[in-house]
Amino acid sequence: MSRQLRAGDDRPTRAALIADPNAAPHPPEPAYAIRTRGLVKSYPGPAGSAIHAVRDLDLEVRQGETFAFLGPNGAGKSTTIALLCALARPTAGHARVAGADVVTQPHEVRRQVGMLFQHSALDPDLTADQNLHIHARLYGLRRRHARERAAEVLEMVGLTDRRRSPVRTLSGGMRRRLEIARGMLHSPRVLFLDEPTTGLDPHARAQVWEHLRALRDRNGSTLFVTTHYLEEAENCDRIAIIDRGRLVAQGTPAALKAAIGDDRVALRTSDNVTAQQVVRRIAPSDQAITVDADGVCLRAPDGSAWIPRLCAALEGHGIAVHAASATPPTLDDVFFHHTGRSIHATAPGRTPADTNPSETTAKGEGGR
């Protein structure tokens, strides 16, 4: 039944292409791996109120794309994944994943998706091989096929030599890779990864991403990754930013950054105060020009192109420029722009200017 439905989904697109050859210049309707409309999940809260974990979510993830779902802890990322995997029922709205409806065809959805949970879900007492075999059988693979696939995916994540080791003897990074292998065992069309690198050291994190990229290149799998690491989101094809259950932005990293605007140009000069007045005369008039520790700062589109012009003008006024830089907006700027907060209120190496303790501590997603 489900097979027919999926074929049916393809038909309008194909029919349209055949019927109208002039439509060729138009790219065909992009095939969505995930598409949600008005997705809502709420839990009964204290005193008859409702806690909205996910509100009115419209997501579009194209096939073969690596999609980052970015948000601070407790934003609703895990709940959204639970909804998309048909582990939880949405309170309202629709979602289609890998061509199947999460409410009416949960089995079909789960057959087509793989899942990497936020917390390790391996049986620590069994070996890598045994964990994989159990998973393969749960997904209905024949015994021989299960063994072949297990060997393949172990090879893929570079764990072939540890296949007979009990999982409890593997390092955190190896477990993560084993879970990626397990997630790919039944060749899913969409692989969900819920914070795949949380708790790993930088080396293991890099390795996990290396394997994920190889996976996408080799199998063309769609990857749906939740993360609160901005630099990881940066490398994905597209990003959605979620905050307090609401989608605040969706697009490519470049587009999101471009949308909020301009590069930050900083000039360290011999006389910052005079320089500020000189710069004000030639810079776009609507931008504020400030003086801070970096020197004279302004925001301008295509900032690096401004640097020679500014330098020339300043030198014409006898002001020496010691250093100049143009920094494009970061995803944190994007997040700040949309939410008024920094995503990493307490992350190391970032200014804890916008600390909001309630957001960073409790992982209040009852996403079960």
Place this chain on the structure above:
Amino acid sequence: MTTPTLQAPADSGTERPARLRHELRAVHALVYRDLLRLAGQRTHTALMLLHPVLYLLVLGGGLAALIPSTSLGVGYQTYLFPGMLMMTVQMPAITVGMRLIADRQSGYLRELLMAPVSRSTLLLGSCVGGTLVATAQGAVLLSLAGAVGLPYDPPLLVLLLAGMILASFTVTALALALAVSLRSAETFHMVLGLVMMPLLFLSGAFFPLATMPGWARALADANPLAYGVDLLRRCIALLVPDQAAVGGIEWAGRQLPLLLEAALLLTGGAMALLWAAHRFNRPE
């Protein structure tokens, strides 16, 4: 068991065999996991067997001299044997319930729930796995039959094994029914600690139910362990008539037919399993 098919959506006729095969593979996956764990935890298994063996050889050996076999119909160790078989199968059966809760807490249950099979199938797989492991451990204790004066007679051993499968199934199903309705391991342990001792004492494992006061006998009539112990004891009596012990479950002063007792255990287990599946299937 019809549980897996109960939950299956109305697939077209051609897909049903594939679907059923798929669900069976999932059951096999869970049974396989239980067997692997059994094979991997030899120390744990040996320790679980220690308890009943001690009861049988030390307690039984000590009391055998004090309790005249005329009052029980058999020597005390022989009397104790079915009870200890029951005790052996009951522990791994309960472990299945504990593991369901542990899996829930560790997150492994989510991995199972993600599988494209019905939740009833997952529960059925756990139940089959628990039953098999429990029976396997019971079979080890069965090797002590000679030590308590029973013959190593193949029909007797087969019959006792069958009785243990049935009893294991019932206890596993009850443990699962308890486990799906409790969220925390602490509560599960507390409930077990509270009821296990009374259930064991009220099972007729250590002394005949007939010697107990009436209220206690009434409680024993509702005790699944008592039916299990009685079933095993009656199996022995059936094939080795000179080792027939007195006392046991009686309804209105009459012994139940052996088959009815077996049917009661089976029904009880099936009901518990169905209820557990019903609870487990509730969307979250």
